[in-house]
Amino acid sequence: MTQPLLEVKALTKHFTSKQGxxxxxxxxxxxxxxxxxxxxxxxxxxxxxxxxxxxxxxxCILRLIEPTDGEIWFEGENIRxxxxxxxxxxxxxxxxxFQDPFASLNPxxxxxxxxxxxxxxxxxxxxxxxxxxVEEMIGIVGLSKQQLNRFPHEFSGGQRQRIGIARAxxxxxxxxxxxxxxxxxxxxxxxxxxxxxxDLQKEFKLTYLFISHDLSVVRHISDRVAVMxxxxxxxxxxxxxxxxxxxxxxxxxxxxxxxxxxxxxTTQRIILExxxxxxxxxxxxxxxxxxxxxxxxxCKTTVPPLKEQTASHWVSCHLE
Amino acid sequence: xxxxxxxxxxRTSFLQAKEKLTVIEGVSLTVEPxxxxxxxxxxxxxxxxxxxSVMQLLGRNVQLEGSIRFQGKELLSLTDxxxxxxxxxxxxxxxxxxxxSLNPLHTIGKQIGEPLRRHLGLNRQQxxxxxxxxxxxxxxxxxxxxxxxxPHQLSGGMRQRVMIxxxxxxxxxxxxxxxxxxxxxxxxxxxxxxxxxKVRDEHGTSILLITHDLGVVAEMxxxxxxxxxxxxxxxxxxxxxxxxxxxxYTRGLLGSMPSLNTNQERLDAIPGAVPLLQEMPAGCRFAPxxxxxxxxxxxxxxxxxxxxxxxxxxxxxYGEEEAQ
Numbered sequence: 058m059t060q061p062l063l064e065v066k067a068l069t070k071h072f073t074s075k076q077g078x079x080x081x082x083x084x085x086x087x088x089x090x091x092x093x094x095x096x097x098x099x100x101x102x103x104x105x106x107x108x109x110x111x112x113x114x115x116x117c118i119l120r121l122i123e124p125t126d127g128e129i130w131f132e133g134e135n136i137r138x139x140x141x142x143x144x145x146x147x148x149x150x151x152x153x154x155f156q157d158p159f160a161s162l163n164p165x166x167x168x169x170x171x172x173x174x175x176x177x178x179x180x181x182x183x184x185x186x187x188x189x190x191v192e193e194m195i196g197i198v199g200l201s202k203q204q205l206n207r208f209p210h211e212f213s214g215g216q217r218q219r220i221g222i223a224r225a226x227x228x229x230x231x232x233x234x235x236x237x238x239x240x241x242x243x244x245x246x247x248x249x250x251x252x253x254x255x256d257l258q259k260e261f262k263l264t265y266l267f268i269s270h271d272l273s274v275v276r277h278i279s280d281r282v283a284v285m286x287x288x289x290x291x292x293x294x295x296x297x298x299x300x301x302x303x304x305x306x307x308x309x310x311x312x313x314x315x316x317x318x319x320x321x322x323t324t325q326r327i328i329l330e331x332x333x334x335x336x337x338x339x340x341x342x343x344x345x346x347x348x349x350x351x352x353x354x355x356c357k358t359t360v361p362p363l364k365e366q367t368a369s370h371w372v373s374c375h376l377e
Numbered sequence: 378x379x380x381x382x383x384x385x386x387x388r389t390s391f392l393q394a395k396e397k398l399t400v401i402e403g404v405s406l407t408v409e410p411x412x413x414x415x416x417x418x419x420x421x422x423x424x425x426x427x428x429x430s431v432m433q434l435l436g437r438n439v440q441l442e443g444s445i446r447f448q449g450k451e452l453l454s455l456t457d458x459x460x461x462x463x464x465x466x467x468x469x470x471x472x473x474x475x476x477x478s479l480n481p482l483h484t485i486g487k488q489i490g491e492p493l494r495r496h497l498g499l500n501r502q503q504x505x506x507x508x509x510x511x512x513x514x515x516x517x518x519x520x521x522x523x524x525x526x527x528p529h530q531l532s533g534g535m536r537q538r539v540m541i542x543x544x545x546x547x548x549x550x551x552x553x554x555x556x557x558x559x560x561x562x563x564x565x566x567x568x569x570x571x572x573x574x575k576v577r578d579e580h581g582t583s584i585l586l587i588t589h590d591l592g593v594v595a596e597m598x599x600x601x602x603x604x605x606x607x608x609x610x611x612x613x614x615x616x617x618x619x620x621x622x623x624x625x626y627t628r629g630l631l632g633s634m635p636s637l638n639t640n641q642e643r644l645d646a647i648p649g650a651v652p653l654l655q656e657m658p659a660g661c662r663f664a665p666x667x668x669x670x671x672x673x674x675x676x677x678x679x680x681x682x683x684x685x686x687x688x689x690x691x692x693x694x695y696g697e698e699e700a701q
Contacts, residue, residue: 106562107533213650243419243589248633248646255643270562277635277644300637314567315637316592320615328571329564332532 060133062232062264063095063118063151068127070110070117085337087113089288090127092363097231100258100265102275105285106311108333111268114285115234118266119153120144131232149179152225156237158217162209168195168220169205175228190227197260198223198253215246219253226257234266239274251278272315276300281369284308287344288336290363294370304372306349343375351376379449381551381583382408382431387443389423389430397440398654400426402607404443405681408551413577413584415598415615417591417630421651422604424587428553431585432470433460447551466496469544473556475536479528485512485539486524492546511542515572534565541572548580555587570596591634595619600687603627606651606662609681613688623690625667661693669694 070088088110095101103111117124120136129136131151139147152175155161162171172191176182182190192202198219209217218238225233235254239247251274257263269275275282276296283293284305292305303309310327317324329348334340340347346356355375363373389401401423408414416424429435431445433452445452447468452460472478480488489511490504499507505524512520515538528536537557544552557573558566570593577584586597594601594615601618603611603626611624622628632645649666658664664674673693681691 106564215650243651244591245419245629245633245647246650248635248644249648251635252644252646272563273635273637276637277641297640310564312637314563316566316570316590316596317637318591318595318619318631318634320595320619322595326567326571328567332534332565333562 059096061094061130062097062132063093063266064128064130065091065093065114065118066128066130067092068114068117068129069125070113070122071125083337085335086288086339087336088117088124089336089339091285091288091290093283093290093293095232095264095266097264098258098262099280100267100278102267102269102279102282103285103290104269104272104275104282104311106270106333108287108336109285110288110336111270111285112236115153115236115266115268119148119151119234121153145178149228150230151232151234152228152230154218154221154225154233154235154238157241158214158221159209159241161221162217164209167206167208168200168212171209171220172205172224172227175224179228181228194223194227195220197226197257213246214242215249218242218250222250222253222257226261226263229261230263232264232266234268236268237270238267240269240271247274254278272312284311287333287339289344289373290371291345291373292371293363298367298370302370304366304370305345305374306351306376307345343373378410380407380446381410381412381448382406382585383444383446384427384431385444385446387427387430387441387445389426389435390440390442392438392440400607400654401430404604404607404609406602406609406612408583408585410550410583411581412600413586413598415586415588415594415601416604417588417594417601418604419589419630419651421606421654423607424589424604425555427604428470428555428585428587431553432464432468434470462496465492465549466547467549468551468553469547469549471537471540471544471552471554471557473559475533475540475560476528478540479536481528483527484524485526485528485531489524489539489543489546492543496547507546508542511546512539514545515539515542515576516568517542533561534568537561537565537569538572541569541576545576545580545582549582551583551585552577553585553587556589557586558593559588559590566593573597591619591631603630606657607654608662608691609689610663610691611689612681617688621688623684623688623695624663624692625669625694626663629666629668661691 068088068091072085072087074083091114105111116122118129173187176187195202200219239250267278279296281295282299283290286307292308303312310329313327342358343356343361346352361373361375363371366372385405387401387404390397390399404427418424430441441453486508489508493499493504493507508524509520517523517538558569598615601615602609605626611627629647647666660676661674661678664670679691679693679696681689682695683689684695
C-alpha cells in the first residue's frame with residue numbers, strides 16, 4: 058500500500074478571545090479534531106459552508122495558522138515539530154493557492170518579480186536560471202513572457218488566478234492546497250482554471266487538497282471528498298460514493314440544496330431549519346442535531362465517532 | 378393585457394468627463410403579470426445596470442435612452458417625485474449584499490416600517506403590527522424582538538429574509554431581485570429561494586431575477602434572457618434554453634458548468650475573456666471567443682433574430698437562413 062503524502066491527525070484550532078477584564082475567555086472551536094489522509098497524486102476536497110473551518114484547516118496544515126493540537130505528517134515528518142528554518146524548507150513541497158486573486162498578489166511588484174520571489178527565498182539558481190524558470194512557468198499557465206513586466210492590476214481575475222497558480226507551482230511542490238481557487242471567477246473563466254489545474258496535475262504529478270463550498274466544482278475535480286460542519290469532518294468518501302449515496306443527514310441536505318441547471322428535474326429538497334450554530338458555543342453531542350430531521354435522544358448527548366460504514370466511506374452519525 | 382414591465386431599446390450610458398460609455402446597448406424585454414423572467418450573464422454583461430436602470434437608481438451622470446414602461450406607464454419621463462412614489466411601492470428591489478443594503482444605524486423594525494408609513498400612510502403602531510406580521514411571513518422567529526435589532530445582529534440568511542420582507546411590505550406588483558442568493562451558503566440559498574417562490578405564488582408578483590447562476594434560473598424562471606457585453610444574445614423559454622440553446626455563448630456557458638449529477642472528464646471552457654467596454658469588437662461582440670465564428674461575425678454585429686415564437690438569438694448562424 059502506498060504511503061500517504063499527508064496525514065492529519067486530530068488537528069485542532071481553538072481561537073480564544075477575551076472580552077473585558079473579568080470575563081471568562083471565549084473559545085471558538087474553528088477546527089475540532091480533524092483527521093484527513095491524502096495519498097500522492099490524488100485530489101482530496103474539503104467542502105462545507107461558511108464558518109465550517111475548511112480554510113482554517115488548510116492554513117493549519119501549512120502552519121500559516123499555528124494549530125492548537127494534533128499532528129500533521131507530511132512525507133513521514135511531523136510538520137508541527139519543525140523549527141522555522143526546517144518549516145520553510147518543508148513548505149517548498151507544499152504550496153498554497155489563494156481565493157482572492159485581487160488580494161493575494163502584491164500590487165507593487167511585477168509578475169516577473171512575484172514569480173521569482175519563491176525561488177529567491179529558497180535560494181534556487183542564479184539570476185539567469187531563475188529568469189528562465191519564470192519564463193517557462195508563465196508559459197505553462199497560459200500567459201506569455203511579454204506579460205512578465207506588467208503589474209497585477211493589468212490582469213483580469215482569471216489571469217491573476219493563473220499567476221497565483223504559477224507562483225505556487227514554480228518551486229515544483231508535491232502538494233498544492235487550493236483554497237477556493239475558482240470562487241471569485243465567472244463560470245466560463247472558472248472552467249478554464251479547473252481545466253488548467255487538471256492538466257498541471259497530470260504534467261507535474263501534483264497532489265491537491267482542494268477547499269471549496271461549491272459542490273459541483275468539488276465533484277468535478279476530486280477523487281475523494283470530506284464534508285465539514287462546525288469544525289468537524291462529518292463524512293469522508295470517494296467521490297462516487299459520496300455523491301450517489303450520501304449518508305450523513307447534513308451531506309444529504311447540502312446536496313439536495315444545490316439548484317440543478319435542468320428545468321425538467323424536480324428534486325425533493327431537504328430544507329434545513331435555521332443557521333449553523335456559532336462555533337463559540339457549539340451544541341452538545343452531535344453538533345448537527347438541532348437541525349437534523351433524524352435527531353434521536355443519543356444525538357443530543359453523545360458525539361458520534363467517525364466510523365467506516367462501507368469500504369472507505371466514513372460517516373460520523375448515530376444512524377445505522 | 379398590458380405587460381407588467383416592457384423595456385424597449387434601452388440604452389444606458391455613463392457620462393464621464395471626456396467620453397460617454399454605453400453599458401447597455403439596445404436591451405428590450407418584457408415581463409408579463411405573474412411571470413418570472415431571469416436575466417443571466419457574467420460579470421460586466423450589464424445585467425445589474427439593466428435592473429438599476431428600471432429603478433432609476435444609477436445617480437446623476439447617467440443617460441437613459443429608449444423606453445421603460447411599467448403597466449403601460451412610461452417611467453423615463455416621470456419626475457423624481459413621481460418615481461419615488463412608485464419605487465418601493467409598486468416596484469420593489471432585493472439587492473445582492475444584505476449587509477450593505479440595510480442601513481446599519483436603524484433597527485430592522487424602523488427600516489421595514491418606513492415604506493409602510495410613507496407609501497401606505499400607516500401610523501407608528503399600525504406599521505409596527507404590520508412589520509411583525511411581515512417578518513413572520515418570511516419565517517423569522519421571535520419577530521417581536523427582532524424588530525428592535527440592528528442588521529449586524531442577524532446572520533446573512535436572516536438579513537436576506539428582512540430584505541424580502543421589506544421589498545414585499547407594500548405588496549409590489551413587480552419585484553426586481555438582483556443576485557438575491559449569491560452571497561449566501563447553499564442551504565440558506567435553498568431556504569430563500571423557497572421563500573421567494575412562496576411569496577410569488579401567494580401575491581402573484583412578477584419577478585425580474587438577475588443572476589449568474591443557471592441552477593437558480595432553472596429552478597425559478599419561466600423565461601430567460603442571456604446577456605453578453607451589454608446586449609441580449611438569447612431569449613427563450615426556460616426549458617428551451619436548457620434543451621436547445623442556440624447562441625454559442627449560451628452553449629459555452631452551459632458547457633462550462635461542472636455538473637452535480639454526472640462525472641465529466643473535462644469542461645468545455647470558453648476561451649478568452651469578456652472584451653473591455655472601450656475595446657468592443659466591431660462585429661459580433663462574442664466573435665473573438667466563439668468557436669463557430671465566421672467572416673461576417675468579425676465585421677457586422679447581428680440583430681436579435683426571432684427564431685420561433687418563444688426564442689430569439691443574436692447570431693449569424695441563424696441570420697443566414699433568415700436572409701435567404
